[in-house]
Amino acid sequence: MEKTGKYEFTIDAYLTDFRGKATLPMIGGFMLQVATKHAEERGFGYSTMTSLQRAWVLSRMAIEIFEYPKNDTEMVIKTWVASVNKLFTERYFAFEDENGKVIGYAKSLWASIDLKTRKPTNVLETGNLSDYVAEVGNPIKGLTKIPALKENYEHASDFIVKYSDVDINKHLNSMKYIEHIVDVFDIDMFREKEIRRIEINYISEGHYGTKLDILKQEEADGTFILEMRAGDINVCSARIIWK
Amino acid sequence: MEKTGKYEFTIDAYLTDFRGKATLPMIGGFMLQVATKHAEERGFGYSTMTSLQRAWVLSRMAIEIFEYPKNDTEMVIKTWVASVNKLFTERYFAFEDENGKVIGYAKSLWASIDLKTRKPTNVLETGNLSDYVAEVGNPIKGLTKIPALKENYEHASDFIVKYSDVDINKHLNSMKYIEHIVDVFDIDMFREKEIRRIEINYISEGHYGTKLDILKQEEADGTFILEMRAGDINVCSARIIWK
Numbered sequence: 001m002e003k004t005g006k007y008e009f010t011i012d013a014y015l016t017d018f019r020g021k022a023t024l025p026m027i028g029g030f031m032l033q034v035a036t037k038h039a040e041e042r043g044f045g046y047s048t049m050t051s052l053q054r055a056w057v058l059s060r061m062a063i064e065i066f067e068y069p070k071n072d073t074e075m076v077i078k079t080w081v082a083s084v085n086k087l088f089t090e091r092y093f094a095f096e097d098e099n100g101k102v103i104g105y106a107k108s109l110w111a112s113i114d115l116k117t118r119k120p121t122n123v124l125e126t127g128n129l130s131d132y133v134a135e136v137g138n139p140i141k142g143l144t145k146i147p148a149l150k151e152n153y154e155h156a157s158d159f160i161v162k163y164s165d166v167d168i169n170k171h172l173n174s175m176k177y178i179e180h181i182v183d184v185f186d187i188d189m190f191r192e193k194e195i196r197r198i199e200i201n202y203i204s205e206g207h208y209g210t211k212l213d214i215l216k217q218e219e220a221d222g223t224f225i226l227e228m229r230a231g232d233i234n235v236c237s238a239r240i241i242w243k
Numbered sequence: 244m245e246k247t248g249k250y251e252f253t254i255d256a257y258l259t260d261f262r263g264k265a266t267l268p269m270i271g272g273f274m275l276q277v278a279t280k281h282a283e284e285r286g287f288g289y290s291t292m293t294s295l296q297r298a299w300v301l302s303r304m305a306i307e308i309f310e311y312p313k314n315d316t317e318m319v320i321k322t323w324v325a326s327v328n329k330l331f332t333e334r335y336f337a338f339e340d341e342n343g344k345v346i347g348y349a350k351s352l353w354a355s356i357d358l359k360t361r362k363p364t365n366v367l368e369t370g371n372l373s374d375y376v377a378e379v380g381n382p383i384k385g386l387t388k389i390p391a392l393k394e395n396y397e398h399a400s401d402f403i404v405k406y407s408d409v410d411i412n413k414h415l416n417s418m419k420y421i422e423h424i425v426d427v428f429d430i431d432m433f434r435e436k437e438i439r440r441i442e443i444n445y446i447s448e449g450h451y452g453t454k455l456d457i458l459k460q461e462e463a464d465g466t467f468i469l470e471m472r473a474g475d476i477n478v479c480s481a482r483i484i485w486k
Binding site for chain 1: 253255256257258259260261262263266268272275276279280283289290314315405406407408409410411412413416417418422425426428430433451452
């Protein structure tokens with residue numbers, strides 16, 4: 001089987017935002033879907049992991065979109081394993097519009113945990129994962145550390161983790177983090193600008209029923225640092241760059 | 244082209260709920276997707292409507308799920324036009340698991356409006372819609388009127404309509420109604436029971452930035468009436484039956 005997986009999605013009109021364009025949570029959802037499929041097809045997916053009493057855990061992610069696809073067009077997502085070591089594996093993504101034009105890239109970092117102990121397991125033991133490492137170009141900036149908020153942050157929003165927010169582990173679904181973070185910004189910002197890059201560091205798990213606060217700080221013009229907190233515990237940090 | 248459209252979906256593990264089963268908002272999303280595709284393929288979809296300065300508006304919907312599909316299985320959705328008159332068209336759905344077993348049905352009622360005046364237009368004028376009316380069985384109870392709440396209702400939740408909630412018209416996305424309504428119930432209810440039937444009447448539009456209250460009342464054992472209100476205005480009414 002080819003190292004790189006290639007998947008096609010229709011940007012359904014009913015799913016686009018008010019501009020008639022794909023949204024970041026929607027593209028994030030597609031990414032999780034292709035990551036799941038690509039891994040499953042190659043023997044290191046959900047079913048292999050379950051049989052080993054393990055699960056993949058998304059640790060960091062960076063997505064850059066140069067051009068958001070419009071409703072009723074096709075979008076192609078390519079994905080491949082970029083590296084593997086004992087602790088982590090990197091999965092990269094490339095996005096193309098229906099004419100084959102590159103419209104973005106993404107990088108993601110995954111660990112594997114034991115389902116009982118919740119402790120990290122050796123990623124190299126996962127099927128033939130190492131055989132699938134592919135050297136494909138991905139020019140975007142790597143996964144960086146996101147600085148802690150300084151004192152003058154703003155309380156941007158809060159929400160309680162509900163039934164539709166949680167995944168099979170009863171934790172906030174990785175895609176839902178993006179949705180709640182993006183929703184912090186006023187719709188008027190989407191009229192004039194676009195989110196060019198988002199970086200997320202998943203730090204701890206958002207549990208069902210927990211109230212999560214989203215704190216926001218402008219780091220530079222159009223660049224925001226966000227923290228999702230459960231009380232004093234940092235659940236995730238994000239950086240959003242508008243252009 | 245065949246009158247009935249048939250579409251297949253994988254129940255991706257990352258999208259299922261904590262039970263590892265498809266959720267009602269997820270199935271609702273699939274329904275909108277197949278409705279869009281089925282109509283588009285037959286010449287009365289989004290692009291035809293846009294060229295006529297019109298849009299489809301979902302008026303009522305009832306979904307019954309006898310068995311929620313599990314993660315990593317396939318689900319088949321069949322859809323067809325059940326009736327057409329000047330004011331409305333009915334679209335029906337049948338759900339099957341990967342072995343062809345029927346696991347549910349749905350009925351929906353659509354009007355068409357003029358995009359400028361927001362007033363109803365003649366549905367019979369929409370492409371060859373009338374030629375596609377199919378007589379296929381759908382045994383579930385039809386679309387009923389949902390009674391108004393009595394006085395002793397409970398304020399179940401509220402939320403502000405955000406960027407990710409709105410569709411291309413800047414109104415609350417029809418699927419998001421289901422998500423917010425389902426989220427009113429405690430996750431423990433999903434452990435012991437399942438939502439067997441949901442009925443929704445879409446009454447007025449939920450606009451961006453509006454605070455919506457969800458009010459709840461138990462009509463009979465396991466049957467709930469819900470109202471989504473923007474101040475005094477009823478945005479939608481729903482009935483949920485747990486079994």
